[in-house]
Amino acid sequence: MARASSLSGFPEWLPAGRVVEQHVLDTLRRTFELHGFAGVETRAVEPLAQLERKGETSKEVYLLRRLQEEREGTGAGDDQLGLHFDLTVPFARYVLENAGRLTFPFKRYQIQKVWRGERPQEGRFREFTQADIDVVGADTLPFHYEAELPLVMAEALAALPIPPVRISVNNRKVAQGFYEAIGLSDVDAALRSIDKLDKIGERAVAQDLQDSAGATEDQARAALELAGISGGDESVAERVRALGPRSDLLDEGLEELARLLRTAGQAAPGTVVADLKIARGLDYYTGSVYETTLVGHEGLGSICSGGRYDSLASDGRRSYPGVGLSIGVTRLLSRILGNEMAEPTRAVPTAVLVAVRDEEHRSTSSRVARALRARGIPADVAPDAAKFGKQIRFADRRGIPFVWFPGEGLADGEVRDIRSGEQVPADAESWRPPEPDLWPRVVAAVEGP
């Protein structure tokens, strides 16, 4: 079902794969809308200056240039434009531009393609779809959204044909409050060291904390003790307190973390766990931070990440704090298709192929198809008046479950279930396929290794 793209990093799917993708997108959208998120789309491009506000990522931007300009050797006629590399930067710009016309807190979802101007290499997507949810407040945003948003994503992901997910959380205030309490003042450097824990191990991180973050041996040991704490209930906070160091910021962070775990434990037991070694994004986020792994596919990395930012956007007069998460849809879909975790019952929407007796009677077949469609039944008419056996094979090759053999009008046809071979009289104005055959469905397979 999946296939190699002809252009590395730009995935495309055959129709069967697209059915699965569309199911994933529809499911996400439905969950987000059930939770009251409004859909927003932003243009694909932003002025380069806007894209460069997040320093490091600017390396991965695709710039746009008009071909004609290039040929004429003229300079860029307007501000240089680049393709957006995520949906957060454009959304922040959208909020600022439309602040006067939006009502806050504003909950939006946004499902769009993004682009990264990477050097082509195996396994790196240069075009992919993200599905984001964010809640943005004007000047203030209550904490409870930090507990609720990961649960929206948990619900959305649980509705997909994938293994269970685990959402790991941490809180910037916990790390910062703890580090400051032990006198480790270069918080960002310490977080960068801790972020290497999975890759280089405890001993190397201890050394790195001393080399890069100016930690003493004791401070490094304490930071590693904090990073070693994880768990799904409020005892996590107790274990941090038991380490000794105290500060107001640490207390605030621990209270938030405990409240998040309590809320999550009620709504989706076992899904959300605290993992205090999570450091990625903590330079940017100011409160809760989230990472999500697919159980049994941890090597895939985080499929849904995000956090709280006290200033998603700011226009001098007001600031707009937000909390949000983003699903890497293409990476997830690529795993679903590559591991055959799910497959569609058919690759075409058609439930009924109306056969054509001879070309003179094509209009009769068209009328039958029209009558079926008018009642919401996807129907197609055979391409030519071949022998009926060939028309049945046409349907069979596409997985179309029913073939309709018209009589003279709408009421005197026969419909054949080509899986069972059973054929019965049918009226195009009343017959319906059984519900599960009406539209293609996506069926979760037994999970592969």
Added chain:
Amino acid sequence: MARASSLSGFPEWLPAGRVVEQHVLDTLRRTFELHGFAGVETRAVEPLAQLERKGETSKEVYLLRRLQEEREGTGAGDDQLGLHFDLTVPFARYVLENAGRLTFPFKRYQIQKVWRGERPQEGRFREFTQADIDVVGADTLPFHYEAELPLVMAEALAALPIPPVRISVNNRKVAQGFYEAIGLSDVDAALRSIDKLDKIGERAVAQDLQDSAGATEDQARAALELAGISGGDESVAERVRALGPRSDLLDEGLEELARLLRTAGQAAPGTVVADLKIARGLDYYTGSVYETTLVGHEGLGSICSGGRYDSLASDGRRSYPGVGLSIGVTRLLSRILGNEMAEPTRAVPTAVLVAVRDEEHRSTSSRVARALRARGIPADVAPDAAKFGKQIRFADRRGIPFVWFPGEGLADGEVRDIRSGEQVPADAESWRPPEPDLWPRVVAAVEGP
């Protein structure tokens, strides 16, 4: 509802406009799927060489360049890429690449953004959405699809909140057969002259035919007589024959045209008319050609165009003839929103706002919302435990029709219709909003001037 974009040519919509856009896209998709078209998406980029195969349009291509490359001053590392400017070029490439894995005739729809690297100017979109349907055969493709595809579009457009449409058709074989029969050999030049008819008028076109297409005065007069013929029934063919000139190709074209009008007259009376002055695209198309205008908005130009091409793609061994049409969704939507032809019943998906008595009882409100969502009712919880009057105003400002006041559990709440002010006891496990309030709807307004 519409708004000026902050970047000329890159339209964006506020949430209310996006509800209308989503409704348009959903309606198109549903119609296409009811007719058995499979959904396909292609990547946003193509190699420049691929994009340049259609000569003239290459001027409007946006080229991509990695920012890092530009900064390092290195050359393009791989084949130069550009953003696609339509969905036909990428689809032709997709068909060739996947020919062995597709079943023909292959019916696909494709709804995606395209980009044109235009100089920024008023009223020109540089990013817009197209919705295409095509049927592609391997080596052959029966004529009946040329009659059926415009009817699919007619059905899709009739389901949108817009005035009726008129689909005008012509046929390359009619024009070419007629011109050749009267000895006018530069068919393409003659078509280019005829294409100017609406702009410069008959007299100037007669002169242009002589100057540019090498026509005699008599030939120019005959070509203009042909271009003057239009009508919704088969008498069109008779009137062409009455002009005198005959050829096999002309006969074939007239038979096709008559058959198309006959099929259309049965399925959608009054929608499809022949207009023999249509010349645009006839250099590219080889049979039927279509243009669509919105009645009362003819100045908008064609909102849905297409035709038959004997060779959509070819790989040396096989050729892939196709017929298709493309809706300019953004142009249409821009008119819908700009003229307030339609508006959504609300800009957020939420049907029910669950009020919060005090922050200690937020979890009760969350449970109510969860119970409603589990039964497919979009529900949100108030952002904070403000006075109930303020929570009601929060819902009112967003157009959310119902506010839920929870009791101690799920069963003992009250629900208030904030439009009527009526408030009744309700159980979160059984209460439903009336169907029309469940999701936002798009309501067609009385059409503006």
